[in-house]
Amino acid sequence: MTLIPVIMSGGTGSRLWPVSRENHPKPFITLPDGDNLLRKTLRRASALNHVTEILTVTQQSLLFKTEDEYQKEAPLSVPCHYVLEPVRRNTAAAVTAAALSVAARHGNEAQILVLPADHLIEDQEAFTQAVQEAQIMVAQGFHVTFGITPTSAETSFGYIQANQLSPVSKGFKTTGFIEKPELRVAQDLIQSGDCYWNSGIFCFNVGVLLQDLALHAPEVLRTVEQAINNNTSITLSNQVTRLDAKSLALTPDISIDYALMEKSDLVAVLPCDFSWNDIGSWRAMSELVPEDQFGNRLIGEVITHQSSKNYVQSKSRLTTLVGVEDLIVIDTSDALMIAHKNHSQGVKEIVTALKKSAHPTHLQHQTGSRPWGTFCVLEEGNNFKIKRIVVKPGGSLSLQMHYHRSEHWVVVSGIAKVVNDDQELLLDTNESTFIRAGHKHRLENPGLIDLVLIEVQSGHYLGEDDIVRFDDLYGRHH
Structure with missing residues (x-):
């Protein structure tokens, strides 16, 4: 069965500002191990079975930056194709464009595996096994969403409820989606035993997907079809399709979850446990760095005195901490961010304020x-x-x-x-x-x-x- 991994690389990762910028988003950030999430995702996709090509949906402005990263992984065993979005219209438009692109080249029986470019997955073997199970479920006519077995009551993730009375292969039909609940609700969901974190990873048969989009999200399908039909294609090092900006701008700004997954009766969840981490905040990023004897996690030239449980990333100059704890300190050449660990999700509000004031640091680095x-x-x-x-x-x-x-x-x-x-x-x-x-x-x-x-x-x-x-x-x- 033909499988096309679709790498979705359209978000900005504003919670990881000031390292993440609109022109240097989260997938391109260098991790503590010297790698980045985009290359890790590419390698993870390339290692799967029966892959005949890899399709990347990304912003038009990030094409060459993405190609540079992919070329660092050369030689790749499969060709890379691109769909370029001149404007951001959320994941429903991106998934629809990918499905139409794959259907045109490989037919309606092809399967696509939608992979966010900004997730960290440690266990390749378990991931590969999960993809194989998902393909079996897709062959039975289902849209498959990968549910992560929760380890704590997180409020920054969405949740998927499984109908354990309706098994589908090694998964279950879904009964509902809950978007980033309050702590009390999250705790209740965990205790119920039938809920999973929504990973944002999906597997579809493109023909079934397009039919279901026509039923539940016809305006998304119509406008993206126009953007595909009115596209301009160019050949550089790979095949590149640029969507038509005017048509795409008319597409509803909606996620694939809201547009389709919460409406369709063809959705099944596959429970997974492959060390998934969406690195959605600096607190999550800090956990990738080993602790010192005081619980500090430090990158760069950092000196501490009577300070504990801090995370510091300061690669270009000396940073010192005296008598503080539970701080996140991120220093770049043109911006310094200091936050308490308990408020790491609030960095997004700073980025919102920077955009409103047209401050250049939300857009690009020096x-x-x-x-x-x-x-x-x-x-x-x-x-x-x-x-x-x-x-x-x-x-x-x-x-x-x-x-x-x-x-x-x-x-x-x-x-x-x-x-x-x-x-x-x-x-x-x-x-x-x-x-x-x-x-x-x-x-x-x-x-x-x-x-x-x-x-x-x-x-x-x-x-x-x-x-x-x-x-x-x-x-x-x-």
């Missing part, structure tokens, strides 16, 4: 990613901005022009190929050039190592939107 590499703003002031630019081997910035700023480029390491109006030149280490405002220009790295240069911008307006693209290797808008 170091930003581009298809060609990265840039970091080192300093800026009146009429000037200084950046460090790193261009990957073979990478190329667009042929572009700025109306309001001029740029000085100094090569720190590597070789730069520069187009400056009608001139073309190669710059070696310690060489420089000047790009006058209004000149068409392009920067490329023809070498085998990273090109690193310092860019000094000068002008009355230095916004990132002062750019006119004439040609771009990565299909970005002019």
